[in-house]
Amino acid sequence: MAHAATHDHVAHDDHHDHKPQGFIARWCFSTNHKDIGTLYLIFSLLMFFIGGAMAMIIRAELFQPGMQLVEPDFFNEMTSVHALVMIFGAVMPAFVGLGNWMIPLMVGAPDMALPRMNNWSFWLLPVAFGLLLSTLFMPGGGPQGGWTLYPPLSLQGGNGIAFSILAIHVAGISSIMGAINIIATILNMRAPGMDLLKMPVFVWTWLITAFLLIAVMPVLAGAVTMLLTDKYFGTSFFNAAGGGDPVMFQHIFWFFGHPEVYIMILPAFGIVSEIIPTFARKPLFGYQAMVYATASIAFLSFIVWAHHMFTVGMPLGGELFFMYATMLIAIPTGVKVFNWVSTMWEGSMTFETPMLFAIGFVILFTIGGFSGVMLAIVPADFQYHDTYFVVAHFHYVLVTGAVFSIMAATYYWLPKWTGHMYSERWGKIHFWSSVISVNVLFFPQHFLGLAGMPRRIPDYNVAFADFNMISSIGGFWFGLSQLIFLGVVVHCAFFSKVKAPARVWEGAKGLEWEVPSPAPHHTFSVPPVLKPGMLAHDDVSH
Amino acid sequence: MNTVAAPTRNARGVVRITLIVSACAFLFGFAMIPLYRIACEQVLGIKLEDGPVTGRAVAAASVDTSRSVRIQFLASVNSKLPWTFAPEVTRIDVHPGELTEVWFDAANTSDAAIVGNAVPSVAPNTASAFFNKTECFCFTEQLLAAGEARRMPVRFIVDPALPRDVTELTLSYTFYENTDATRRVAETVGAPPHAG
Numbered sequence: 001m002a003h004a005a006t007h008d009h010v011a012h013d014d015h016h017d018h019k020p021q022g023f024i025a026r027w028c029f030s031t032n033h034k035d036i037g038t039l040y041l042i043f044s045l046l047m048f049f050i051g052g053a054m055a056m057i058i059r060a061e062l063f064q065p066g067m068q069l070v071e072p073d074f075f076n077e078m079t080s081v082h083a084l085v086m087i088f089g090a091v092m093p094a095f096v097g098l099g100n101w102m103i104p105l106m107v108g109a110p111d112m113a114l115p116r117m118n119n120w121s122f123w124l125l126p127v128a129f130g131l132l133l134s135t136l137f138m139p140g141g142g143p144q145g146g147w148t149l150y151p152p153l154s155l156q157g158g159n160g161i162a163f164s165i166l167a168i169h170v171a172g173i174s175s176i177m178g179a180i181n182i183i184a185t186i187l188n189m190r191a192p193g194m195d196l197l198k199m200p201v202f203v204w205t206w207l208i209t210a211f212l213l214i215a216v217m218p219v220l221a222g223a224v225t226m227l228l229t230d231k232y233f234g235t236s237f238f239n240a241a242g243g244g245d246p247v248m249f250q251h252i253f254w255f256f257g258h259p260e261v262y263i264m265i266l267p268a269f270g271i272v273s274e275i276i277p278t279f280a281r282k283p284l285f286g287y288q289a290m291v292y293a294t295a296s297i298a299f300l301s302f303i304v305w306a307h308h309m310f311t312v313g314m315p316l317g318g319e320l321f322f323m324y325a326t327m328l329i330a331i332p333t334g335v336k337v338f339n340w341v342s343t344m345w346e347g348s349m350t351f352e353t354p355m356l357f358a359i360g361f362v363i364l365f366t367i368g369g370f371s372g373v374m375l376a377i378v379p380a381d382f383q384y385h386d387t388y389f390v391v392a393h394f395h396y397v398l399v400t401g402a403v404f405s406i407m408a409a410t411y412y413w414l415p416k417w418t419g420h421m422y423s424e425r426w427g428k429i430h431f432w433s434s435v436i437s438v439n440v441l442f443f444p445q446h447f448l449g450l451a452g453m454p455r456r457i458p459d460y461n462v463a464f465a466d467f468n469m470i471s472s473i474g475g476f477w478f479g480l481s482q483l484i485f486l487g488v489v490v491h492c493a494f495f496s497k498v499k500a501p502a503r504v505w506e507g508a509k510g511l512e513w514e515v516p517s518p519a520p521h522h523t524f525s526v527p528p529v530l531k532p533g534m535l536a537h538d539d540v541s542h
Numbered sequence: 543m544n545t546v547a548a549p550t551r552n553a554r555g556v557v558r559i560t561l562i563v564s565a566c567a568f569l570f571g572f573a574m575i576p577l578y579r580i581a582c583e584q585v586l587g588i589k590l591e592d593g594p595v596t597g598r599a600v601a602a603a604s605v606d607t608s609r610s611v612r613i614q615f616l617a618s619v620n621s622k623l624p625w626t627f628a629p630e631v632t633r634i635d636v637h638p639g640e641l642t643e644v645w646f647d648a649a650n651t652s653d654a655a656i657v658g659n660a661v662p663s664v665a666p667n668t669a670s671a672f673f674n675k676t677e678c679f680c681f682t683e684q685l686l687a688a689g690e691a692r693r694m695p696v697r698f699i700v701d702p703a704l705p706r707d708v709t710e711l712t713l714s715y716t717f718y719e720n721t722d723a724t725r726r727v728a729e730t731v732g733a734p735p736h737a738g
Contacts, residue, residue, distance in 0.1 A: 113553040180560040184553040214564045222571025234722060237575060240661050241620070241718030245578075252574050313667035315586050 031115035040097025047089030054082035059475035075458035076144035083147035095267040105512040108191025113184035121177035132167035135160035151238040179213035193530040205270030220256040254305035268405030279355035280347030281507035286339040293332035326376035353427030357408030368396030389449025415500035419518030422492035433481040440474030509536040605639035606702040616714035623719040624652040638702040650686035657723035665712040672701035
């Protein structure tokens with residue numbers, strides 16, 4: 001009976017989509033998880049190009065030693081705002097957008113648990129980033145002290161810092177509301193029979209990420225509030241002259257900051273864990289191990305923050321504790337990498353674009369993980385600290401990690417969103433162009449860092465000239481490659497003639513493939529009835 | 543459609559709990575300030591408070607004449623403070639456990655009374671726990687009238703427990719303007735009232 005109802009309803013939806021009429025009503029007042037997911041993804045793509053343009057300015061200035069194009073102050077604004085835009089404006093909203101689109105479809109829910117709050121949490125983002133970017137046009141300019149906003153440097157510029165702090169507050173509120181919504185959806189709205197340990201790994205990683213978000217975003221809000229009162233209201237939280245301690249800021253910031261880097265990588269783990277089994281045509285190896293590894297990484301992320309500040313003068317015991325705790329993270333991460341490799345082992349693999357990006361992720365993220373283990377070694381870190389080695393490390397985990405996973409997810413689910421196939425040929429050109437250029441861009445930065453080139457500087461010793469030029473060429477090439485991505489997405493959404501079937505990929509399992517492509521405006525208004533073999537992780541006893 | 547409405551009611555409990563977690567996390571950010579002090583002073587043994595060491599600790603120390611430690615002195619002023627500030631001797635050799643007195647000179651070169659605070663720092667930082675000051679101008683605010691100069695003492699004892707591989711210590715001071723105290727002084731000590 002219920003089964004029949006499901007079917008009827010899906011068919012019914014297909015014909016009458018009940019979309020709100022009118023552009024404003026549909027997009028500005030939307031409470032539909034798919035429309036809001038689309039808004040998040042478009043916003044994050046826009047921010048990706050704005051932050052990318054800043055990266056191009058940075059690489060252009062670093063193309064040769066000496067000061068060529070921009071003033072040092074502006075260069076500092078570029079490094080700081082590039083990071084803030086990419087972290088809070090591009091990567092995090094992209095994951096929230098993917099979560100919005102896919103979590104209700106994957107757990108068989110009709111929508112997010114709190115649809116109106118969902119609308120609000122999206123529309124706070126343009127406010128936040130309008131504020132942040134407006135500081136670039138203010139007297140004194142935008143933040144120049146890096147995205148980490150260390151005092152006293154970050155408080156020595158103009159009043160733009162007050163706007164930047166407000167922007168971080170607003171973006172933080174948006175993330176917290178998004179996280180609350182995702183937790184409520186996953187805990188309350190799963191279809192009957194969708195036990196926690198049957199959920200897709202992407203849903204699991206997002207659930208854990210959402211808990212990280214509500215636990216640490218408020219800490220960042222507190223830290224930047226203290227910066228604000230130090231500058232404008234005469235407090236001395238971090239002001240040495242008034243009895244405060246600037247190192248205290250680093251402790252509070254990184255208590256947020258380290259979980260934050262896992263907020264940007266755990267959903268990526270989930271995406272890759274969806275894609276690799278599909279194209280290897282094998283179930284994910286070690287599903288439960290994946291879930292527990294994710295939870296372990298999330299727990300460990302709270303007790304390793306001081307590895308970002310080994311050189312501040314901690315006691316030896318502190319350095320040892322944070323070094324060993326950091327190295328411990330390599331274990332659950334290694335479990336994941338080996339599980340992905342084991343999933344591919346003896347699978348009948350095909351290499352469509354999502355799979356290429358997922359394999360690229362596994363290999364290149366692992367390189368970023370290795371340089372992370374190198375940075376965890378205290379005596380070595382004293383040399384690597386604040387050099388380009390750190391820049392190379394976190395771009396490997398964030399660009400070839402988080403960003404590659406977002407692109408993999410886009411290619412994987414784009415036919416489900418648009419109802420049309422993207423151009424496989426151009427997708428592959430995008431992948432190969434990106435994966436080669438990104439290594440030309442970031443790999444030489446390891447050598448620059450080991451040779452002693454400091455990060456966040458507009459000029460450098462001529463000894464570093466050659467590798468910087470190679471890196472800049474890779475940078476421009478990678479930047480241009482992303483226009484291919486834009487072209488493929490626009491083509492797929494508006495011009496592609498190839499209809500996508502409901503189950504877009506042959507080996508794909510999960511509820512999102514049970515609804516037609518494009519996914520109708522309303523899905524699962526009646527909870528789906530789970531049948532054996534429908535879910536990827538139906539039987540996890542083995 | 544009732545299936546859509548029903549879960550929203552259940553969501554209320556989850557929302558309440560997650561909001562409480564967020565609020566606690568916000569407060570925890572502020573609680574880290576005292577927690578950090580407690581962790582440093584009670585657990586890790588790092589000296590944050592810059593008060594004088596107690597007489598008992600000084601009396602307990604016996605002079606270790608078998609070795610001497612070179613102490614170097616540095617003095618600087620924050621760029622916003624129109625003062626000059628320098629140590630009278632730049633280095634001195636002392637035995638651990640020996641009470642030593644050195645003098646610093648500060649002068650206010652501006653034409654207004656200014657309150658300054660000196661922030662000390664000991665390098666290498668691992669040795670700072672063994673450097674005990676019994677008296678220091680950095681313990682209090684220093685008010686210098688326009689053009690006034692002052693000799694200021696520091697009395698210290700190097701703890702005989704100082705690791706033997708440390709043979710040189712640097713004590714540096716930076717003077718900052720205490721803007722709040724300066725404003726208070728200007729108001730009470732009869733800055734000319736506003737025109738009228």
